[in-house]
Amino acid sequence: xxxxxxxxxxxxxxxxxxxxxxxxxxxxxxxxxxxxxxxxxxxxxxxxxxxxxxxxxxxxxxxxxxxxxxxxxxxxxxxxxxxxxxxxxxxxxxxxxxxxxxxxxxxxxxxxxxxxxxxxxxxxxxxxxxxxxxxxxxxxxxxxxxxxxxxxxxxxxxxx
Numbered sequence: 169x170x171x172x173x174x175x176x177x178x179x180x181x182x183x184x185x186x187x188x189x190x191x192x193x194x195x196x197x198x199x200x201x202x203x204x205x206x207x208x209x210x211x212x213x214x215x216x217x218x219x220x221x222x223x224x225x226x227x228x229x230x231x232x233x234x235x236x237x238x239x240x241x242x243x244x245x246x247x248x249x250x251x252x253x254x255x256x257x258x259x260x261x262x263x264x265x266x267x268x269x270x271x272x273x274x275x276x277x278x279x280x281x282x283x284x285x286x287x288x289x290x291x292x293x294x295x296x297x298x299x300x301x302x303x304x305x306x307x308x309x310x311x312x313x314x315x316x317x318x319x320x321x322x323x324x325x326x327x328x
Contacts (some may be wrong), residue, residue: 170240172225176201184248185270195230202226242280245271249284253291260298268305 177183179201183194202223210219229237252267268288275281288305295303 169225169229169236170243172202172222173229173240173244175205175222176226179205184267186266198230239277239280242275242277245275246280246283246287249287253287253294256291257294262300262303265303265305272305 176198180197183189183197189197206219206222210222228234229240232238232241248267248271252264255261256264268291272284272288275284292304295301
Protein backbone atom coordinates (compact mmCIF):
# COMPACT_ATOMS: atom_id res chain seq x y z
CA UNK A 169 0.00 0.00 0.00
CA UNK A 170 2.82 2.41 0.84
CA UNK A 171 4.51 1.76 -2.48
CA UNK A 172 1.26 2.17 -4.40
CA UNK A 173 0.62 5.47 -2.63
CA UNK A 174 4.12 6.66 -3.54
CA UNK A 175 3.58 5.81 -7.21
CA UNK A 176 1.07 8.64 -7.54
CA UNK A 177 3.42 11.00 -5.71
CA UNK A 178 6.20 10.01 -8.10
CA UNK A 179 4.11 11.44 -10.93
CA UNK A 180 2.87 14.66 -9.29
CA UNK A 181 5.42 15.16 -6.52
CA UNK A 182 4.85 15.05 -2.79
CA UNK A 183 2.41 17.92 -2.38
CA UNK A 184 2.65 19.29 1.16
CA UNK A 185 0.07 21.41 2.99
CA UNK A 186 2.53 24.31 2.81
CA UNK A 187 1.96 24.52 -0.92
CA UNK A 188 -1.64 25.61 -0.41
CA UNK A 189 -3.12 23.06 -2.82
CA UNK A 190 -6.70 22.26 -1.75
CA UNK A 191 -7.12 18.63 -0.66
CA UNK A 192 -9.67 17.87 -3.39
CA UNK A 193 -7.26 19.17 -6.05
CA UNK A 194 -4.40 17.11 -4.59
CA UNK A 195 -6.66 14.04 -4.64
CA UNK A 196 -7.64 14.66 -8.26
CA UNK A 197 -4.01 15.15 -9.35
CA UNK A 198 -2.89 11.97 -7.61
CA UNK A 199 -5.91 10.03 -8.85
CA UNK A 200 -5.14 11.04 -12.43
CA UNK A 201 -1.49 10.12 -11.90
CA UNK A 202 -2.49 6.69 -10.62
CA UNK A 203 -4.79 6.16 -13.60
CA UNK A 204 -1.98 7.16 -15.96
CA UNK A 205 0.44 4.80 -14.26
CA UNK A 206 -2.00 1.90 -14.40
CA UNK A 207 -2.80 2.54 -18.06
CA UNK A 208 0.84 2.98 -19.11
CA UNK A 209 2.63 0.41 -16.99
CA UNK A 210 -0.01 -2.25 -16.52
CA UNK A 211 -1.82 -2.15 -19.84
CA UNK A 212 -3.03 -5.32 -21.48
CA UNK A 213 -5.48 -8.02 -20.56
CA UNK A 214 -2.89 -10.03 -18.66
CA UNK A 215 -2.49 -7.24 -16.12
CA UNK A 216 -6.14 -6.68 -15.23
CA UNK A 217 -5.81 -8.32 -11.82
CA UNK A 218 -2.70 -6.28 -10.95
CA UNK A 219 -4.38 -3.05 -12.13
CA UNK A 220 -7.41 -3.79 -9.95
CA UNK A 221 -5.22 -4.56 -6.93
CA UNK A 222 -3.15 -1.39 -7.32
CA UNK A 223 -6.30 0.70 -7.79
CA UNK A 224 -7.93 -0.91 -4.77
CA UNK A 225 -4.90 -0.32 -2.55
CA UNK A 226 -4.64 3.30 -3.65
CA UNK A 227 -8.29 4.03 -2.87
CA UNK A 228 -8.01 2.15 0.44
CA UNK A 229 -5.09 4.37 1.43
CA UNK A 230 -6.92 7.53 0.40
CA UNK A 231 -10.06 6.57 2.37
CA UNK A 232 -8.00 5.87 5.53
CA UNK A 233 -10.70 3.63 6.94
CA UNK A 234 -8.69 0.44 7.50
CA UNK A 235 -6.03 -0.07 10.17
CA UNK A 236 -3.48 -0.69 7.41
CA UNK A 237 -4.31 2.56 5.63
CA UNK A 238 -4.10 4.51 8.89
CA UNK A 239 -0.72 2.94 9.66
CA UNK A 240 0.64 3.74 6.20
CA UNK A 241 -0.58 7.35 6.55
CA UNK A 242 1.17 7.62 9.91
CA UNK A 243 4.35 6.20 8.37
CA UNK A 244 4.08 8.77 5.57
CA UNK A 245 3.81 11.54 8.17
CA UNK A 246 6.73 10.11 10.13
CA UNK A 247 8.85 10.04 6.97
CA UNK A 248 8.03 13.72 6.43
CA UNK A 249 9.15 14.50 9.99
CA UNK A 250 12.39 12.54 9.62
CA UNK A 251 13.14 14.18 6.28
CA UNK A 252 12.53 17.65 7.73
CA UNK A 253 15.00 16.94 10.55
CA UNK A 254 17.55 15.73 8.00
CA UNK A 255 17.15 18.98 6.05
CA UNK A 256 17.57 20.99 9.24
CA UNK A 257 20.71 19.04 10.14
CA UNK A 258 22.41 19.22 6.79
CA UNK A 259 21.38 22.65 5.57
CA UNK A 260 20.60 24.65 8.71
CA UNK A 261 17.07 25.27 7.46
CA UNK A 262 14.93 27.12 10.01
CA UNK A 263 11.56 27.27 8.28
CA UNK A 264 10.19 23.74 8.72
CA UNK A 265 8.26 24.01 12.01
CA UNK A 266 4.94 23.63 10.23
CA UNK A 267 6.02 20.21 8.96
CA UNK A 268 6.04 19.08 12.59
CA UNK A 269 3.00 20.95 13.86
CA UNK A 270 1.00 19.86 10.82
CA UNK A 271 1.93 16.19 11.12
CA UNK A 272 2.59 15.14 14.69
CA UNK A 273 -0.83 15.96 16.19
CA UNK A 274 -2.45 13.68 13.60
CA UNK A 275 -0.39 10.58 14.37
CA UNK A 276 -2.67 7.81 15.60
CA UNK A 277 -0.52 4.69 15.93
CA UNK A 278 1.22 4.46 19.34
CA UNK A 279 4.47 3.02 17.96
CA UNK A 280 4.67 5.73 15.29
CA UNK A 281 3.99 8.41 17.93
CA UNK A 282 6.84 7.00 20.00
CA UNK A 283 9.17 7.17 17.00
CA UNK A 284 8.09 10.77 16.39
CA UNK A 285 8.88 11.59 20.03
CA UNK A 286 12.39 10.28 19.51
CA UNK A 287 12.85 12.28 16.31
CA UNK A 288 11.58 15.48 17.96
CA UNK A 289 13.88 14.95 20.95
CA UNK A 290 16.80 14.52 18.53
CA UNK A 291 15.74 17.68 16.69
CA UNK A 292 15.50 19.70 19.89
CA UNK A 293 18.97 18.52 20.97
CA UNK A 294 20.33 19.56 17.56
CA UNK A 295 18.97 23.09 17.82
CA UNK A 296 19.92 23.39 21.48
CA UNK A 297 23.51 22.45 20.58
CA UNK A 298 23.44 25.12 17.87
CA UNK A 299 22.25 27.69 20.41
CA UNK A 300 18.95 28.30 18.64
CA UNK A 301 16.38 28.72 21.40
CA UNK A 302 13.69 29.88 18.98
CA UNK A 303 13.47 26.52 17.17
CA UNK A 304 11.29 24.67 19.70
CA UNK A 305 8.20 23.15 18.17
CA UNK A 306 5.16 23.85 20.33
CA UNK A 307 3.43 20.50 20.72
CA UNK A 308 1.89 20.93 24.15
CA UNK A 309 -1.44 19.21 24.43
CA UNK A 310 -0.33 16.36 22.22
CA UNK A 311 1.04 13.04 23.37
CA UNK A 312 4.30 13.78 21.60
CA UNK A 313 4.67 17.22 23.15
CA UNK A 314 3.93 15.88 26.63
CA UNK A 315 6.45 13.08 26.24
CA UNK A 316 9.18 15.45 25.04
CA UNK A 317 8.43 17.83 27.92
CA UNK A 318 8.47 14.94 30.41
CA UNK A 319 11.80 13.68 29.04
CA UNK A 320 13.31 17.16 29.43
CA UNK A 321 11.99 17.48 32.99
CA UNK A 322 13.45 14.09 33.91
CA UNK A 323 16.83 15.10 32.47
CA UNK A 324 16.70 18.45 34.30
CA UNK A 325 16.05 16.65 37.60
CA UNK A 326 19.02 14.35 37.00
CA UNK A 327 16.76 11.29 36.90
CA UNK A 328 17.81 10.21 33.41
